[in-house]
Amino acid sequence: MHTATALEDVCARARDLEAVALDTEFVWERTYYPALGLVQMGLGGGDIVLIDTVALEGELGPLGNLLEDESVVKILHDATQDLQILARATDAHPRRAYDTQRAGGFVGLTATTSLQDLVEWGVGLRLDKGETRSNWLRRPLSESQQEYAAADVRYLHELRTKQLAKAEELGRTGWVEDEMTRYDDPDLYLESDPDEAVNRVKVRGIGRMSGRQRAVLRTVSAWREVEARKLDRTRRMVLPDEMLAKIADYGPGSFDDLSSLKMTDRQISRYGDGVLEAVQLGIEAEPEDRPRRGRPGPEEFRQQARLQIAQGFLVGRCERSGVDPILVATKSQLGDLVEAGPDAVQAEMSGWRYEFAGRDLEAVLRGDVGVRLDPEDGWPDVAT
Template sequence: MPLINTPNELETLVNRALDAPCVGIDTEFVWEQTYYPRLGIIQVGLSENDCHLIDAVTLSDLSPLGTLLSDPHTVKILHDAQQDLWILRRITDAIPCNIFDTRCAAGFAGLSSNLSLGNLLRMRLNIQLPKTETRTDWLRRPLSDKQLEYALDDVRFLPALREHILTDIQRRGRENWLAEELRQYDIAKLYDDRAPEEQYTRVKGTGRLSRRDMAIVRELAAWREKKARQVDRPRNRVISDDAIVQIARRKPQSIQSLKRVRGIARATINQYGNSLLNTVQRGLAIDEKNCPPISLPVRPDPFEDARLDLAMAFMRGQCLSEGIDIAMVASRSEVKEFISSQKNATDNPLHTGWRREFLGADLTALLTGKHAIGINPNTRLPNLLRDKP
């Protein structure tokens, strides 16, 4: 199959896709030596026998895809959608709309929300996808017939898979909950790059640093983020987390002292040494009250742990009984936060939307002593007793 590699061909495909009720979309990219992924192929599947490959290497203007991406009428089906949508948002500047994520939907249909597309197709449609081209360099040309078929298979069955899963969810009466969850993909800020000044929270190995050290880490992480974007290199290829932590500890004042910091390559010092020293000075100049807070060790609370274990047991029982993946509902840390915020509702997911309807309200009743928990003799699962004994 030839790749779509001219503006006219792309426009024709987009117009056809806009007339379809739903289309499958996927991307193939290379993301090893650069800050941003380099897009190689975009797959668009209108049906099992009507699939197309867009050559993202040859086509310099992919903005027509933005019309499809933001169209409120045509459903765009993706598996594990966020990364693909982030990439497509970058190249089209369009805000996605009307997205169906098969990975997310599986979590409302009695399946894990972490299944790969291959496993989901095998379990629901008895289709086995080949795994022979997982290490393909999608930027190289020409691509082999096997590589092209592999790419097409990633969208070929998405419309049928959506229909199958959606029918199951409708039978369970969960379509409104799924629709609410999928609306997250319509929010523009989901695709925004994180501010450089916030990147310090992702630096590993900062557990024993002081607030002053963390101020330097914040400045270094922000500098690294801006530089990585500028030169289009992975963050750790500019400077590693370990080097940032070591610099924050030692606070070098000269190139010679910088050379004594463990983990910094000589080439990095030659290229960025003065910038690193200036960044350290900015961190040292920050007023103490504006330095990042540090997390102090929290003493174990056996009473809170007991409440958390009770809440988790109830949540697991409800999820198993209703066929909803517990990972879709809340993490253990979110449940812990929910317990501690009973008297002061926050933006915790269990306080709002379908999660509150499914679990949050009952969990509140359990934790405030209005109801009790027992074992259902039929399901042998934890179950809420509406009338407390």
């Protein structure tokens, strides 16, 4: 499908349905943002449409209207990235998404199960993933590419039906519905904070930097993030991580200083002013705390022990119930909860999470109950 009229017609048909399956194919090698090449739409019953976003040149208004239509469920697998790409391409705020990958974590699978494995579980077929690294911007698309793309939405309706039936059998329909509201959150579709881009810098020696150097690394990383977005180029194409680390180490104050760090004349001409301004901002900022080095102290050992007890309880509760622990709390989230204490649990683990595990976790952190191995199945649980 490569005309605006055809797109409008298929989106009108889709908006008359209870649910529609969606997927995207894109190229993400030399750009900051994924370059969208194709949108697959499954209308059910084998009715699949391939939307040629290259031919449509970004004129995707009807698709945006479908994404925002709260009367239609949008079924995707591993939904976050696809929804973010679609939201940016259509300037729409997606509503009522259903993620077959995340839903799997409620019905005895993991919340990171691949589509290939999920189709094998739900349909008994093994998808061919031979076109994973295709160039989805080149035209014409081959028959193999088109079949591969269509297969990504062909079974999503069936998988959702099977998952919901299993969730109802387990009494977890409300849990699944509650979990899918995460995709309605407008914050999911916002640009990340450039100030946090420093966490993406991966070079040796960062842990040895002084507080001042770490502050400079943060401001220079934020500058690079903004510049990469503006140019729609990869971060490395602006400046590689290794160069950011050099800049943070030496704190250059002039173009000559940048040249001594082996920045090219082209880089200096294009980015020099921005880099030097970012360096100055870092120098003027509060020095950042350095990571604590050496042997952990007694309180850190106690904190680690509390975390291990909480992890043991949570894993036991989830494994016994066939729920993926990552749906309840990631290791990082659990660590923050243990550090914050029991009074933080209900606010951070609201809804189904609190009823399923949060209430007992609260009691564990307060010391009201202990954790022991269940003699029947061997999994940790609260001692009663």
